Amino acid sequence: MLEAADGDRPYDGAVVFVEYEGRLINDDVFVRTTRPDYFALTSDILTGIYEGVQLMEVGSTYELVMPPELGYGDEPPMGTSIRPGSVLIFDITLNSFLQQPDEFLAENAELEDIQVTESGLQYRVIEQGSGPSPNENSAVRVNYTGTFTNGHVFDESPDGGAQFNLQGVIPGFSEGIQLMEEGAVYEFFVPADIGYGENPPQSIPEGAVLVFEVELLMAGV
Structure with a gap:
């Protein structure tokens, strides 16, 4: 030692x-x-x-x-x-x-400001928006930071935001962004079964809960 x-x-x-x-x-x-x-x-x-x-x-x-x-x-x-x-x-x-995923999600779900959807996605509203909301086929532009539950950053958007179609991202991320209105800032806690599943990219540990802070800049581009 x-x-x-x-x-x-x-x-x-x-x-x-x-x-x-x-x-x-x-x-x-x-x-x-x-x-x-x-x-x-x-x-x-x-x-x-x-x-x-x-x-x-x-x-x-x-x-x-x-x-x-x-x-x-x-x-x-x-x-x-x-x-x-x-x-x-x-x-x-x-x-x-990293805390065991099931343990983390159970504790996180008990927090007052956390909401849980039917799929198991957990989210926190940091700032409400006032614009339109995207649908599952929308192309959006967002600022985001992706971390693990210990705060380690594994991904973040470039300056000016990232643009993509919601059909091309992991299910939990797509679901979460559809809950937002343009201008909103949300935090999402994505369980593995609506994330990368059992075949994540090399940078993502299997079974890890993914945490995203997202600002929806444009709901349709």
């Missing part, structure tokens, strides 16, 4: 947000993050990382010394300085992890 903390420990399968440096016993650094990385704590990752991060509290930094059988064993990745049988050393800081 390099730095202790009193935060929560992640659960098996949690999506964790970490910063790390990986090196060999000769201090040759083979990987280093320049910004927080995130991944699910499952058996698909290195066994030593899977085991070690579950011992950590949010805010702590640990040094994990991994025997070959908990690292890459005799099959290290190509193009690195790692050799078969290498001991790996990782300095890891656990920044946060």
Whole structure:
């Protein structure tokens, strides 16, 4: 333990947000993050990382010394300085992890200003609009920021807004924008089953709740 903390420990399968440096016993650094990385704590990752991060509290930094059988064993990745049988050393800081989706949605739904639709979409009205509302076939222009439930930004619109047809976006996003009037600002909480489902893009963890703050600039363009 390099730095202790009193935060929560992640659960098996949690999506964790970490910063790390990986090196060999000769201090040759083979990987280093320049910004927080995130991944699910499952058996698909290195066994030593899977085991070690579950011992950590949010805010702590640990040094994990991994025997070959908990690292890459005799099959290290190509193009690195790692050799078969290498001991790996990782300095890891656990920044946060995502709350279990069902737990987050249940707690969020109890907030006074949250409304829930029949599909399970949750939303908050930040500012009411006064213009027309789009329909499922509309092309719209919006400002938006997409985050995970820990506030990590995974997507945002360019300056001047993004323009698209509602038929071409995830169901929860389309449904939410149709609730808005032009000029409104809403916050949406999109469960995975009306988001990307079981086949999300690489940047979206499977099962993650997506949070969007959206300003509807034009309801039909």
